[in-house]
Amino acid sequence: MIKHYYWPTPNGHKTAIMLEEVELEYEVCTVNILEGDQFDPAFIAISPNNRIPAIVDTDGPQGEPYTVFESGAILMYLAEKTGKLWPQDSVERYDVIQWLMFQMGNVGPMFGQNGYFQGYCPEDVPLAKERYHNVCKQLYGVMDRRLGESEYLAGSNYSIADVATFPWAMPKQQEMHRIDITQYPNVKRWSETVAMRPAVQRGIAVMAEDMKVGNPTEETYNNMFGAKQFKQ
Numbered sequence: 001m002i003k004h005y006y007w008p009t010p011n012g013h014k015t016a017i018m019l020e021e022v023e024l025e026y027e028v029c030t031v032n033i034l035e036g037d038q039f040d041p042a043f044i045a046i047s048p049n050n051r052i053p054a055i056v057d058t059d060g061p062q063g064e065p066y067t068v069f070e071s072g073a074i075l076m077y078l079a080e081k082t083g084k085l086w087p088q089d090s091v092e093r094y095d096v097i098q099w100l101m102f103q104m105g106n107v108g109p110m111f112g113q114n115g116y117f118q119g120y121c122p123e124d125v126p127l128a129k130e131r132y133h134n135v136c137k138q139l140y141g142v143m144d145r146r147l148g149e150s151e152y153l154a155g156s157n158y159s160i161a162d163v164a165t166f167p168w169a170m171p172k173q174q175e176m177h178r179i180d181i182t183q184y185p186n187v188k189r190w191s192e193t194v195a196m197r198p199a200v201q202r203g204i205a206v207m208a209e210d211m212k213v214g215n216p217t218e219e220t221y222n223n224m225f226g227a228k229q230f231k232q
Helices: 010-022 071-082 090-120 126-147 160-169 171-176 185-195 198-205 218-224
Strands: 002-006 026-030 054-057 066-069
Touching: 002 010, 010 071, 010 090, 010 160, 010 198, 054 071, 066 071, 071 090, 071 160, 090 126, 090 160, 090 171, 126 160, 126 185, 160 171, 160 185, 185 198
Parallel strands: 002 026
Antiparallel strands: 002 054, 054 066
16 A cells, blocks of 8 residues: 555646656545645654655555655656556666656746746746746757657657656646647647646646635645744
8 A cells, every 4th residue: 555645736647647657556645735744843853854745655565664755756656566658678778867867856846936936926026937947948949859759759669768757747726837838749649648648637637726825825825835834
């Protein structure tokens, strides 16, 4: 059994999709980041940087419970545990790892900053909006060129690299990030293809109605973006 510490954000969607793809039994353990559940010491004991998602595999290595935090590490762990979406060939596996790291080190952080300044920042900061929007478009260009060469990010087969990246580039995120997807036809094709997968649809649907930030209250903003983040 996988205990899935979760809230329906792009990073949360990654692991929800992955659990559906690999067909492991899991239990959703809600971590409401709007209300500050991520600062609960019991959760920080599982995820030291107070970020979702995290998992506890009750049947981990040697049959003992095992905790994994950081979404990319969770995807790799579940792929190795099940042998799915994870090539055995070393070259193909490192192709997957490279594109997974591209998402973890670039797409997630930069798209997240773009989304913050475009939609959540209480001040209008034109320089930040322009900077992160341009970085976002540059990364879309990288993906578009890659997906012009191969069906999926790491090659001809769907993998954890696609699982990791899709939630940051699905239509809802494109709108938030002010991206005209018609300028990136290969990303558009890939995004539509991934979105049709039943496991992806099931993963995105987990608690889909709960992440409704809209105009955040002062408390919600502080829990998600404010000084409380730095008091751990």
